[in-house]
Amino acid sequence: MKRRDFIRNTALASGAFMVPAFLKPLEAMAMSSLTGYKNLVVIQLSGGNDGLNTIVPYCNDIYFQKRNTIAIKETDVIPLDDMQGLNPNLSALKEIYDHGYMSIINSVGYPNPDRSHFRSMDIWQTASDSNQFLTNGWIGRYLDANCQNNKNPYTAIEVDDTLSLAMKGAKMKAIAVQDPYKLFQTTREPFFKDLVHSQNSEHLNEDNLGYLYKTMIETYSSADYIQSTSKTYKTTAEYPATPFANQLKTVSKFINSGLQTRVYYVSLSGFDTHVGQQGQQGRQLKIYGNAVAAFIKDLKQTNKLDDTLVMTFSEFGRRVEQNASNGTDHGTANNIMIYGGKLKKAGIYNPAPDLSTLDNGDLKYQIDFRDVYATVLDKWLNVDNSLVLNKKFAGLQFI
Numbered sequence: 001m002k003r004r005d006f007i008r009n010t011a012l013a014s015g016a017f018m019v020p021a022f023l024k025p026l027e028a029m030a031m032s033s034l035t036g037y038k039n040l041v042v043i044q045l046s047g048g049n050d051g052l053n054t055i056v057p058y059c060n061d062i063y064f065q066k067r068n069t070i071a072i073k074e075t076d077v078i079p080l081d082d083m084q085g086l087n088p089n090l091s092a093l094k095e096i097y098d099h100g101y102m103s104i105i106n107s108v109g110y111p112n113p114d115r116s117h118f119r120s121m122d123i124w125q126t127a128s129d130s131n132q133f134l135t136n137g138w139i140g141r142y143l144d145a146n147c148q149n150n151k152n153p154y155t156a157i158e159v160d161d162t163l164s165l166a167m168k169g170a171k172m173k174a175i176a177v178q179d180p181y182k183l184f185q186t187t188r189e190p191f192f193k194d195l196v197h198s199q200n201s202e203h204l205n206e207d208n209l210g211y212l213y214k215t216m217i218e219t220y221s222s223a224d225y226i227q228s229t230s231k232t233y234k235t236t237a238e239y240p241a242t243p244f245a246n247q248l249k250t251v252s253k254f255i256n257s258g259l260q261t262r263v264y265y266v267s268l269s270g271f272d273t274h275v276g277q278q279g280q281q282g283r284q285l286k287i288y289g290n291a292v293a294a295f296i297k298d299l300k301q302t303n304k305l306d307d308t309l310v311m312t313f314s315e316f317g318r319r320v321e322q323n324a325s326n327g328t329d330h331g332t333a334n335n336i337m338i339y340g341g342k343l344k345k346a347g348i349y350n351p352a353p354d355l356s357t358l359d360n361g362d363l364k365y366q367i368d369f370r371d372v373y374a375t376v377l378d379k380w381l382n383v384d385n386s387l388v389l390n391k392k393f394a395g396l397q398f399i
Helices: 005-018 021-028 061-066 093-098 117-126 138-148 180-187 192-195 210-230 241-255 277-301 369-379 385-389
Strands: 040-045 102-109 155-158 261-268 307-314 334-340
Touching: 040 241, 040 277, 093 102, 093 277, 102 369, 138 155, 138 261, 138 385, 180 210, 210 241, 241 261, 241 277, 261 277, 277 307, 307 369, 369 385
Parallel strands: 040 261, 040 307, 155 261
Antiparallel strands: 102 334, 307 334
16 A cells, blocks of 8 residues: 555544554453443543632632632532532532432642643643643553553543543553444444555554554554444433534443443533633533433442542632633642442541632642642552652542
8 A cells, every 4th residue: 555545544443543543452352241340431621621610619718718709609609518519500419419320539739839730731741740741641651551460451441532632541542432433333334444454464564653653554454343342322311412522422322331441531611711600611611510420320220330430620620809801810739539339438528728828819729730640540540650650649538
């Protein structure tokens, strides 16, 4: 096959170019019981979600003084304790919270924070220091560490067309799959079939697109496994009619069908609220809250909630004081929301953010985000966090 034909036709692979080589052996695995098999679902809120208007400190006078037009009215807040409550657009999560399936970790951040969307997201996705630049993600490094110790390593799936930095390791990468059937159809195009059955594969190398060739071979075989396994389960739970809810519905289908996957990654954008924050953030929070509530209820109904941990993060919070455009600018520390059926400490995990002692108008972080990751790695994914985070973190006690 000519080089230019190969390049022209690679568009057929869409987000599937990131299929890892270790996914292929999973085809041979028999369907097995997933009792005690733990899944991690990571939800990324892109744009810098305003944590103070998400988990609202409705009994703090400073909050209302700093946000005279965009503060959530005390009468509208859904109280969780005597200090904090939910944004009314998250009303669907109150039942989840009351059942003990939700934990809120306040004031999460890192030293010397960066307010750039791209750089801060890189820091969160790679679990680096603010002055450290890594080219692989924390979940990718988990795959690297796990694959070294397991003959049949688990994998990770991002329900999207492209793969986030968080999912890319030095040796292993996750796969981006938005729709397993469409991926399967794509790999059955004549181009794919011709390439897979090419007799000249041994002549391909790194200089003439050999890596892409190998990747497409793995895509071809893995797409069949993912499609044939996931189609065995049909989700009966009702989900909102939004793209984000459909992502979580797909994750539910993967989990309940017995797909041999350990980590799932989804995202929701639209949280960069410099102007008219209440309306914009409110709409996005409603999409988020309704979808997550449906997802948690679905997993509870299918007895998979005890084996699933859901973590929601954003690259940074917003400044405490509103700006002149009825919005907020890029800030620092933020809250993380954790969901699951086996939380050791449900509810409000730690004290509300301190609004009286700020760092140049921003919240001071109290918990390093890598302590959250360390907890997930050590206690949920069963891998020493120092192998993934490049140094040892003490972790927390939410699971």
